[in-house]
Amino acid sequence: MTSAPPNHANVLAQTAEHVRALLADDASGHDWWHIDRVRQLALHIGRTEQADLYVVELAALLHDIADWKFHDGDDSLGPRRASQWLAGLGVDRATIDRVAEIIAHVSYKGAGVATPMRTLEGAVVQDADRLDALGAIGIARTFAYGGHAGQPMHDPGRAPLVHATFEAYKNSQGTTINHFYEKLLLLKDRMQTPTGRQLAAERHAFMQQFLERFHREWRAEA
Numbered sequence: 586m587t588s589a590p591p592n593h594a595n596v597l598a599q600t601a602e603h604v605r606a607l608l609a610d611d612a613s614g615h616d617w618w619h620i621d622r623v624r625q626l627a628l629h630i631g632r633t634e635q636a637d638l639y640v641v642e643l644a645a646l647l648h649d650i651a652d653w654k655f656h657d658g659d660d661s662l663g664p665r666r667a668s669q670w671l672a673g674l675g676v677d678r679a680t681i682d683r684v685a686e687i688i689a690h691v692s693y694k695g696a697g698v699a700t701p702m703r704t705l706e707g708a709v710v711q712d713a714d715r716l717d718a719l720g721a722i723g724i725a726r727t728f729a730y731g732g733h734a735g736q737p738m739h740d741p742g743r744a745p746l747v748h749a750t751f752e753a754y755k756n757s758q759g760t761t762i763n764h765f766y767e768k769l770l771l772l773k774d775r776m777q778t779p780t781g782r783q784l785a786a787e788r789h790a791f792m793q794q795f796l797e798r799f800h801r802e803w804r805a806e807a
């Protein structure tokens with residue numbers, strides 16, 4: 586006798602509760618509300634692009650449960666923890682593998698490192714995660730993360746770097762302002778869906794305005 590497959594709505598509700606409990610007190614910009622925004626953006630993009638919304642929502646919910654940035658650069662922990670969680674809920678193997686593959690490839694690994702997504706669902710979740718790194722929210726999260734990581738806010742003597750490998754990106758000791766040039770301003774051209782590209786354009790323009798003004802005020806000009 587085999588047990589009935591779990592109901593999608595139940596799996597999603599239990600997963601959301603699990604992730605909310607895990608990330609509730611995060612102060613690095615990777616809190617529950619980041620996950621919730623990524624989920625909403627991913628569902629919006631996924632609907633327009635006609636992706637499998639069950640896989641999209643599960644991957645969006647679980648994409649940061651063990652981010653390499655907080656686990657000594659280990660990028661296999663996230664997919665493993667997500668797989669264990671979903672297996673515990675009785676989710677079928679094929680769905681688990683699709684979700685785990687997305688989590689393994691979702692994050693940014695340096696300006697010179699390609700992060701292709703094999704599936705439409707992966708492209709949708711990656712675009713949603715990157716959109717939450719752009720615009721007003723992106724700016725706020727970048728400064729929150731910089732403070733959390735103990736980085737200087739800005740140092741005009743330090744030029745932004747183009748990281749050719751994940752290793753170099755992982756080990757870089759940057760400033761918060763340089764992070765805009767090393768990652769955030771590059772994301773617009775790395776969006777993978779037409780809907781993601783469209784949403785990124787306005788957020789990108791807003792960050793450019795912010796940076797222009799930041800530099801002007803830094804020089805005490807305005």
Ligand code: NI
Pocket residue numbers: 615619623648649714
């Ligand atoms: Ni994220």
